[in-house]
Amino acid sequence: MDLEYPSSELKIKISGEAGDGILTAGDILMGAAARLGYYSSAFKSFPSTIRGGYSQTLVTISEEKIISPISQFDILFLTSPTAFEYDKPPLLNDVWLFIESSILEDTLNNPIIDQWKQAGHKVIKLHINETARSISANTSIKSAVTLAYLCTLLSIPVELIRDLIIGRFQKKGKETVDKNLAALEEGLRQAHKDIQPLCFSLPQKKADNKKRIIVDGNEAISLGALISGAKFYASYPITPATSIGDTLANYLLQTDGFAYQAEDEIAAIGAVIGASFNGFKALTATSGPGFSLIQEFLGYASMVELPVVVIDVQRAGPSTGMSTKHSQEDLYAAVFGGHGEGQRIVVAPNGVQDCVFTTVEAFNLSERYQCPVILLSDASMGMIKQTIDSPKPESIPIVERPVLKHHPENSTYIRYKTGPNQTNPVPVPGISPVTYRVTGLEHDEHSFPSANPVVRSRQMRRRSEKLLGIEQDNPHLMEWDLESQELYEADFSLIAWGFTASIAKKAIDIMRQQGFRIAALYPKLLFPVLTDSIEKLLQYSQLLYIPEANFSGQYSHIIRMYTDAKPHPVTLSRGDPFTPEEIVAYITRRLNIELSVSFS
Template sequence: MAEIVLRIVGNPGDGVISSGDIFTLASARSGRYVSTYRAFPTEVRGVDQSLFQLRISSKKILTPSDNEDILIAFNEKTLRENITSLKQGGILLFDSSETDNIFEEYSNITKYFVPISKLALEFGSIKTKNMVALGILSGLIPNLEIKDILKDDIKRRYETKGEEIIKLNFKALDAAYDYARKNLDKSTILETLNIEKSGKKLIMSGCEAMAYGALVAGCRFYSGYPITPATEIMEFLAKEMPRLGGSVIQCEDEIAAITAAIGASFSGVKSMTATSGPGLSLMSEALGLASMAEIPVVIVDVQRGGPSTGLPTKTEQSDLNLAIYGTHGDTPKIVLAPINVEDSFYQTIKAFNYAEKYQIPVLILSDVSLGERRECIDMINLDEIEVIDRLKPVKTDENKYYSRYKITESGISPMATPGERGVTYIATGLEHSENSAPSSKPEVHAAMTEKRFKKLDTAVHDFLAAKKYGDDDARFGIISWGSTSGAVLEAIDQADKLGYKIQALYPRTVYPFPSDWINDFLRNKDIVLIVERNYSAQFANTIVYRCTCLNKNLQIHNLMKYNGEPFTTNEILSKIDQIIKGQYLKFTTHQPGLKI
C-alpha cells in the first residue's frame, strides 16, 4: 500500500481539526505527500459535525480522496454519519466510553472500540482526547515513525499556552501510543504499512500559498476585512509582510479594503485584498474604478456557498459570473482559477505580473475546499520566478510632455508614481483624455474604451490559458475549472484502467475566456462533460455562448454539484460510466445537491 486515507469526525470542540492539522504536518515533515479536506459548522458549538480527512502518499496527490481506510469517530452520531464511506477492509477507531455495542453487523472492517474519553481523563484531562486518538493511531501505524515529529508539532502549536499544557498533551500522546502497542490487535494492514518518503517538502494551505505568492511577487500592501474563508490570507500576511517592509491594514468593510488597495497601488506599491462572495459584491464598483483609472490591483475571492451569508464554511464555484461581469460598464479585467495549492502560489505571482504589466484589476477565484486544503509541494526555487513591474515613464528631449493615458499599439501606457517631477496626472473614475483631463466627448470615450480593452488583446498572448490531460485521441472530453479539476484528473486515470479513453481540459484563465482553446478541444470530441460546483452551470453556459465549435452531433452533458461539498472522484467516474453506457437519461442520485 503506497498511501492511506484517514478521516477524523466528532462534535465541534472535540479537537477534530487541531488533531488533523497536527497529524498532517507531522506526516508531511516525515517526507510524505499529503492532501487534506476539512469541514466544520459555522457556529462554534454547532449541531453539525466537524470532519477532517487526510490522504498520505508517496507520490503527488490530485485530490483528497473519496473513501477512507481509517475512520476515527468520537461519538455514535458522527460514526453513523460516516461509517458508509469506510472502505471494505478498513479500520474503525471508535470512542467507546459511552457504548461499544454498535455496528456489530459490519464484519468486513476491523473495529477498535477504545474508551478514548476515559483514557484522556486518566491521563490528565478530557481536553486531551484528540491527543489520545493521535497516540493510538501512531501506535497502529508504527512504520510512519512520526511520534517524535508529532511532539515537535504539538510543542510549536501550544507554545503560547505554557509548558504545563504541552506536558499534558505529551503525556496523553505517549500513554495512548503505549496502550495501542500493548492492547490492540496488530495483525492489520497498518502494522506493515510502509509509505515511502519522497524528500523534503513545503506544506501550506491554498490561502497560505496565495499569501506567499503575493510576497514573492513583491506585494507590500494588503488591506482587508475579515471574512470566512479568506481571513487566513490576512493572518499570514500580517505576520510576514512587515518583515519585508510592507503594511497590512484591517479595514472597516470591504469597500474600504479595495479602495485602500487601489490607493496604495496608485502610490506605486503592489497591492492586494482578499474576500469571499459577499465582499466581492461590495467591491464591484471599485473594480470599475481600478479599470477606468488603469491601476493594478489583485483581488482574491475564496468562494463559499451563497447567496447572501449562505454557507460561510462550505464550498461552491458560484461567483464566476460575478467575477467576470460584476461591475457596471465595459470593464476589462483578468480572472484566474488555480486548481490546487501549488498552482495557487504560482497563479498569484502571475496575477501580480498581469496586473502590473497591463495596469488592470486581476481576480483569483479560489474556494473553501482549496483555500483550506493543505498539500505538500516541491521546494520552490525563487531564482527561477519572473517578477514583472509596471511600465514607468522615461523622460527624453523628444518626450517632454507626459500623457498618462497615451494611446499605444499595446494599450499600455507608462504609469508614473505621484511626486515625480514633470509626470503628474489626475486619476479618477471619470472618463478622461490621454493627458488625464476629464472628458465626456463621444470620440474620447470610444477611443479610451478601445485602449483599455486593447490591453486584453495584448494580454492573451501571455496566457497559458488552459491545460490538457489525458489521451489526445480520446473522443470523450471533460471540461472543468478551478479546484474541481483534481477530482476530474483522478477520475480520468481510473477510467483509463476501465478501458475508457478520456481527455480533460481545464482553463487556468477563465477571463478573457479561452475560446480558442475550448473550440480546439471540442472540435475533436463526440461527447463532452462539463463539471462545476454551482446550480446554474455558469461555466457551461459561457461555453455555449462564446464557443463556435458546437456541431449538432456533439453531445454535451453537465454535472453540477451545489450542496457545499467538493466533488468526489467516484461521482465523476459514475457519470462517465453512465454516459458511455447510454444510461445517462435514467440516472438518479440519492445525494442531495447533485444535478445532471
C-alpha cells in the same frame, strides 16, 4: 492481522465533533508523515460554530505527489455519534473502521454496523472518549488520544508525535502541553490493548525534506504575493480568507511592505488602489459578502487602469451562507460583477502548489494589462494543508509595470493614448516628471473628463482590445491533459477549474484505467474565455463535461456565451467538494445514457 498498505497512497479520515481536536489530530498526522519523507495533505471540513456539529479531516500519505487530496479513504476513525450519522452512507472498497465504543454499544446502530461487516469492512472498537476523560474534562484532549491510536496503528515513532504536540501547543502554556502529552501516553497504553495486532509500519523515506514545505492554500497565496514583489496588503477579516492577512502581516514588514486592517472591504480595496497609484504592487483578500462590497471599486480600477489583485476565497452563499464551507459560486460575480463593462481578468489555481504560481501570474497579468485581476480560490483549497515542493523564486518570471521616468518638458503626457500598444507607461508620484488626472469619469487620451461620443467609443475600444491577445500570450495558463500529441478520438472531453480540477484529474485517471479515452483541459485563466483552446479541445470530442461546485453550472454557461460548445454541467452545491468517485459515477451514467440513445 496486518493491514494491507496501498502501494503508493494511504487515506485516513477522522471524523467527530467540532471542538474535539479532530482537525488538530489531522494536522499533526500529516506533519508526521511529511517528516518521515512522504508527501501528505490534510483536508478539513467543519461548521462555523466553535463547538458542536460534524467535523472531519482527511489525511493523505503518499510516496508520490498528491493528485487529489479528496477521494475514497482506506481507514475511517468515527469518534462520535454525529460522525456516525454523517458517515453512514455505503462505503466503497474495503475500509477499516475504527469506531468509538459508545457507538458500537448503541443497539440502534447495529443494522448499519452489520451491513458494513457483511460488505467486508473491518470494524475495530476504540476507547478514545473514556481515555480522554481520565486525563481531562476538556474534550479537545481527544486529539492526543486519537494520535496515540494512529501512532500505534502506523508504527510512527512516538518521539516524533511528542515533538509535534509540543510544537502545536507550546504557545498555550506548559499545562496544556503536559495534559496533551499525558493523554498521548495513556492513549498509547489503551491503543496497545485495542489495535496492537493490526499494526503495520510507515517506514522512513529517503526524501530531501529541505526541498519541501507544509503550507495551506492561503499561505501558498501569501507566498506567491511575496515572490511577486507585493508591498501593500489591505483587508477586512472574513472567513475563510483571514489567514492570508495574518500571514502577510508577519512577512510584509520584513520586506519593507505594509499590511493594513481596514474598517470594511470598501476601504480595503480603496487603499489597495491608492497604493497601486503610488507605484506599489498591492492586493486584498476577501470572501462572500466582502466580494460583493468591492465591486464598485473594481469598476473604478478598470476605468483608471491601475493594477490591483483581489483574492476571493469562495465560500457557500448567498449572504452569510456557510462561511467555512466549499463552493465555486462566485464566478459570475468575478466575471460580470458591477455595472458597465469594465475590463478584468479572472484566474484560478488548481491546487495548493499552484496557488503560489497562479498568484504570481495574477500580479504579472495585472501589471502587464493594467487592470484588476481576480484570483478565485475556495474554502477547501484555502484551508487544506499540504506538502509541496519549495518554490524557487529566482526561476519564476516577474512582470513589472512600465513606469514613466522621462518625458519632454512643457508637453502633456498622453496617459490613455490609443495605438498598437494599448497600455502606456504609468506615471508614479515622486518618480515620474509629470502629473495626470485620475478619475472614474470617462476621459480622453489626456485623462481629461469627456462626454464626447467619439472619445467614449475610442476609449472603450482601447480598453477592451488590450485583452484580445491574452490567450495567445499566456499559453502557460492552460494545463492540457491529453493522451497523445496527435489528434485522437476521445470518448468525451472535460474542463475543470479551481480545486475541482485536482479532483477531476484523479477521476480521469480512474476512468482511463477503465479503458476510456479522454481529452481534458484545466484552465487557470477563466476570463477572458479561452476560445481557441476550447475549440481545440472539441476536436477530440464534442461531448464536453464541466464539473464545478455550484448549483447552476456557471462556467458551462459562460463558455456557451463565448463559444459554440454545448457543455454538460456536472454540478454540486452541498458545501463539500466532489470526490473523484462521484465524478466518475456521474459521467459513466451519462455516457451509458448517450450510448443507449444512439442505438435507439
